[in-house]
Amino acid sequence: MTEHQKQTAFLRECLHYDDTAEGHKLAVSLTQLQRNEHCVQRAVCLMAILAALALTGLCYTVIFLTYDPRNVSQVTPPFISRALCALGLGSLICLVSFLGLGVAYRKQLDQRREECRRLAAKLMESRLGKPGTANWTGALVK
Numbered sequence: 001m002t003e004h005q006k007q008t009a010f011l012r013e014c015l016h017y018d019d020t021a022e023g024h025k026l027a028v029s030l031t032q033l034q035r036n037e038h039c040v041q042r043a044v045c046l047m048a049i050l051a052a053l054a055l056t057g058l059c060y061t062v063i064f065l066t067y068d069p070r071n072v073s074q075v076t077p078p079f080i081s082r083a084l085c086a087l088g089l090g091s092l093i094c095l096v097s098f099l100g101l102g103v104a105y106r107k108q109l110d111q112r113r114e115e116c117r118r119l120a121a122k123l124m125e126s127r128l129g130k131p132g133t134a135n136w137t138g139a140l141v142k
Helices: 003-015 020-065 075-126
Strands: none
Touching: 003 020, 003 075, 020 075
């Protein structure tokens, strides 16, 4: 579990103490954004794997396959090369798009986490009172 996930889990636990509609809405939004971000991360991994497989297949066709125009029955390497290039290019385009979407979700998640922090501080202040400041001796001064 990353530090980001630990902080989000802690903030979600803090939201359990808030019984307002705002707190419930924030918790639902936080959960949905985390799911979206996780889904995008899986899509990025899948596109990276597909791009790597396309590159591997393209390297294989360039190095090991020889094209023989007299043998029409075999699958022609130019077709395979075009298909692998299309797969690789499509994967890279999707990869860049998903990375951008992941950045957008991360920004939204950071904003929701900041809202959670403000709500948790407001909740603590309402239940515990205003915090005091400590002086040099460590005693609280109000």
